[in-house]
Amino acid sequence: MRLAIDARFTRTDHHDGISRYGASMIEAVSEHTDVLMLISDERQLALLPDLPWVRINSPLSPAELFVARRINRLGADAVFCPMQTMGSWGRKYPLILTLHDLIYYQNPAPPSFLPLPVRALWRLYHLAYWPQRLLLNRADVVATISETTRALMEQHRLTRRPVRILANAPQPGAVPRTADAPAEPSLLYMGSFMPYKNVETVIRGMAHLPGFTLHLLSRISDARRTELEALVPAGAQVRFHNGVTDEEYDHLLRRATALVTLSKAEGYGLPVIESMAVGTPVVASDIPIFREVSGGAALLVDPDDPAAFAGAVRELAVPERWQKASDAGLQRAGDYGWAASARQLMAAAGEAVRLFPGRRRRR
Template sequence: MDARFTRMDHHDGISRYGASLMAAVAPYAQVTMLIHDERQLALLPDLPWVKINSPLSPLELFVSRHVNKLGADLVFCPMQTMGSWGRKYPLVLTLHDLIYYEHPAPPGFLPAPVRVLWRLYHKAYWPQRMLLNRANVVATISNTTLSLMRQHKLTKRPVRIIGNAPQGERTPRDPGVTPEKTLTYMGSFMPYKNVETLIRGMAELPDFTLNLLSRITPERRAELAALVPAGASVVFHNGVTDAEYDELLLRTTALVTLSKAEGYGLPLVEAMALGTPVVVADTAIFREVGGKAAQYVPADSAHDFAVAVRSLADPAEWAACSSASVAQAATFSWDSSAQELLAIAQELSPPR
């Protein structure tokens, strides 16, 4: 399993997805992780590993030369970019979402030349088709993305859902305990995440504090801080540990996000698993993940966002949303995702 997209200090969405899936598959199969830097091991399960080139290296074109020697029955990559020239093994590539066709600004951590290629790549769908059609099977993480893939005819290969899920066993909070008047946002600060509307909505929530948890550049922080309404309380944490994140979720009134595009929305299911209600943008993917448990508002309406938060000030409403959230989160599990990948492996592996 390709672990080279694992971060070295803290997980992002792709990093956490890959690490969690590897841990879930390991009890059922012999898993070898492909890494490119030993610092990645700090965020990965304790499994056998092999060090090869970075996925951003020009050597990626020839990565199959290394992988062929491992005699793998199946190689799974949590992205769609893994080199495949000359491979002698079944390959599963993953497409999480189509966000960057609508919102083409690339992640800031990518090197400048890669960011240029990123923008060019997302100007048309044919490069995506070329990448995906190299696989035996394409994985994705939601029915929403699957529908978009079919709409744009992105691959001729079978597409299977290997979904996201909450982390480990999580003990939900007591729905009878009144939450503190805080709101929690976990996610990046890229423009499509629409954090601006959350901040504007705090003008109508002067008795609440909005916690923005993720790391942020000084420049982006200055941009957002300038939008904070007079009298509003907004706290920039600039990164939190997993333990701090859970501790905040167990106290807060709601996890909030008005993101206009997501492949899944992992913070939603993480919060709901702990019994924390969610107030989110009314999008197809959030409807899929949040079900009947979430509070949905128009993405650009700061007023409707504030009204939804206010509704949770009613103890009975909050308790009902908390219980519904736990039930909805339970419909997602890493074990189910592991079983789907194992079924693919059985279908593609050559008979012994």
Template sequence: MKIVIDARFTRTDHHDGISRYGSSLIAATSKLADVTMLINDKRQLALLPDVPYVMVNSPLSPVELFVARKVNALGADVVVCPMQTMGTLGRRYSLILTLHDLIYYEHPAPPGFLPAPVRLLWRLYHKAYWPQRLLLNRADVVATISRTTEALIAKYKLTTRPVRIVGNAPQPGQTPRDPAAGADKTLLYMGSFMPYKNVETMIRGMAELHDYTLHLLSRITPQRRAELEAIVPAGADVQFHNGVTDAEYGKLLDRATALISLSRAEGYGLPLVEAMSLGTPVIASDIPIFREVGADAVSYVDPESPADFAAAVRTLGNDPVWQQHSRRSVKRAAEFDWDNSARQLLTAAEEAIALRKRTSQGSRRTD
């Protein structure tokens, strides 16, 4: 089977969630099938596996409408896009489009790195569900990363196409920490600082945790940093790192008491799985997607309650409790695996090919 995977959403400096998902899926799938990547900037190759690639236009370009004309020439059995926006006019291949989550219908602020015209279209797009239906119904199969999103797709009737899970997973080769070694009194947050991420609750909770340090690891704009610094409680130790390398992140996870994520909504929560794979306990908001990902390994709290957050940290301050959570975290994270995700993708690809073949045969009989 020849598969083309769209890698044009790969970042050129550091991975975000979509970028890491696509890169990891390409690496795992290329071990099982003939895979070619689509890129639009050679700098993307630094964050991608050593797999054959073809240069095409940016996915944000107006000519994206006609990208299928270039992709047709590659002779792919199936094309996989980790987003749902790929151009399809005139395509002659089976197609899998991906919808990760529906967060932006409830929280419509677009990512800041997008050009201004695209941000405007983003907001307009998320004011109704019919544009999403138009995009998804161009595919043969729709992929998503969680049962939570699968249920939402069904609830809002976003597609008539089959919806299949192609799961997310932590990076392979992680060595879990030794629970007996204990932990430093440090707490970590890895994620954006958009309002729905609810970083404010964890900062306010630090008023009761003066013996702990909260490390905010991700890149942050000066304006957003000033907003958050203004609410840091007196005497609390909150450190802004403005970005860390993967190596630095791993080192911090290897000694932290817990990773924290108090989002009001989330598409998946990859930092949770990354932390759990290393044996670092997680404290997270009690929302459906985190329950799906964390099961009984995560400490769930009310995302609007700084006191609940602080109490969960105090509970993990008990060494036997912390060690129990650490072991449970490793066991849970082992259930997420990129090789399994690649097998899920191949199964979906076979289904997409069969569906397109049946559709084509039906069209010929009608003619």
């Protein structure tokens, strides 16, 4: 099978969640089949595996409406897109589209990096479910990354197509932190600073954690940083890194007491499984997706209760409790892997080929 994969959501400088998901899936599935990457900017190649590629339009371009005409000429047996927005009118190939989450129906503020016209369309798109149904029903198979999101898709009747899990996973080769390296009194947060991420409660919780340092690792706008700095309790240690390299992230993760997130909505929560994969415990909000991903290994708390959050952190200050959480996380992280995800994608691609209405004409 020749599988074309849409890699146009790959970043050009550093991975975000979607970018890392797509690049990791491409590398893993290339062990099973021939892969052709679809890019829109040659700078994306720096974060992608060394595989055949072709450059097409940006996914944010008006030309996206007609992108299938270009892809039709590439001779792919199936096409996989790690998003749901790929143009599909006039396609002559089996197609798998991916819906990661339904976050923006309850939290309609669009990502700030999108152009203004796209942000306006984003808000309109999430006012109702019918545009989502229109997109997803144009695929042959729909993918998602968690049972939590699949259940929500069924609840809102988002598609008539079969929905298959193509799971996210930590990066391969993660080596557990050594037992003889004691945890420092530090907490890490890795993620955006959008309102639904609920970083405010984490910061307020630092009032109950003297001696701990909270490291906010991700890039942040000046305006948002000013808002959050105003919430830092007197005497609390909160450090804004405004972006870290993968090496810096790994170094900090291996020395921290815990990774923390009190997000109120997620499609998966990749930092949670990344943290558990190296043996660093997790304190997270008690919401369905974190119950699913952590499998009981994380300490889950009420996301609106700063004191409860701080209490869970203090619980991890006891060495025996910390070690128990570390061991549970390592065991749970072993349930996820890109090799298994690649096999899931191959099965979904085979199903898409069988379901494709134009199958007989292609023979």
